[in-house]
Amino acid sequence: MTQTLPRPEAVIFDIGNVLITWQPEQHYDRWIGEDRRRAMFDAVDLHHMNELVDRGGDFREVIYGTAAQYPEFEQEIRWWHDRWLDLATPVIDLSVRSLRALKARGIPVFALSNFGIGSFALSEGRETFLSEFDRRYISGHMAVTKPSPRIYEMVEEDCGIAPEKLLFVDDRAENIAAAEARGWQGHVFKTPEAWVARLTAAGLLDEGAL
CATH class of the missing domain: 1.10.150 (DNA polymerase; domain 1)
Incomplete structure (x- = not known):
């Protein structure tokens, strides 16, 4: 039997290779x-x-x-x-559009990224969408990186949302596995099109909205 997942209450984005290419x-x-x-x-x-x-x-x-x-x-x-x-370039445009579409629908969007304090400040100065998150969990400020269980615990403690109602997208399978071990919903990012399809399937975006 296929388990029905609850509708996410917040969507959490990794940044590197999800919103900004990191190669x-x-x-x-x-x-x-x-x-x-x-x-x-x-x-x-x-x-x-x-x-x-x-x-x-x-x-x-x-x-x-x-x-x-x-x-x-x-x-x-x-x-x-x-x-x-x-x-840290180029931006993955469709992913950014998905973030903004979620915000437009009133769905909280968070960032959870392994990113330095100084390097993030530089990127934020150019990529304005990095200031648009409702909450930002940047590892340099937290002094812990994914996939340590502690960083996910810190997110849960801060946002107060039940783990099973968090949907997290990251390009690294080990980071998603660590989140799912805590009960989060996860999506391993391969293409922005597949990510938009996941958001649509979860009822967070309308078919063809982007």
């Missing part, structure tokens, strides 16, 4: 060529570096400190900070 390797390929990019990413755990920022580390200090440890790639690593707005 730094592709940008570095354009800047320095694939061979040098591969060599740099093999030598330096740049995603761990970014994780330290996402946990609340100072944006510039973490990246410049890492760069200083690898003189061969120092300039390129600094670009993670200096060219942040070129890395």
Whole structure:
């Protein structure tokens, strides 16, 4: 028997690869060529570096400190900070439209994202939709990242909505699994079209609304 899910009372968006494309390797390929990019990413755990920022580390200090440890790639690593707005792009337009359509219908929309304090401030300065959420749960400010159970617990404590009435979209299956383990409804983001279909099936958007 198929279980009928309750209608969500709030929709929670991840940001990277849901609302804003996050594929730094592709940008570095354009800047320095694939061979040098591969060599740099093999030598330096740049995603761990970014994780330290996402946990609340100072944006510039973490990246410049890492760069200083690898003189061969120092300039390129600094670009993670200096060219942040070129890395965190482009916007996924249909996803943003879905967020705004939900808001227009009076459905609360939250952000839950692994994002640094300084890097988020930069992105918010350009991407105005990042200021449109009803509540924002940004890991840098929370000092914990997904998929730690604690970050989901903090969301629940703050918003006061029953877990089974939260619908969360994220591009990483492990982050959705952690949310679902707490009773949340989840959707692993693959395409914005599939996400809009999920919202429509949940009764949150009208067929063909976007």
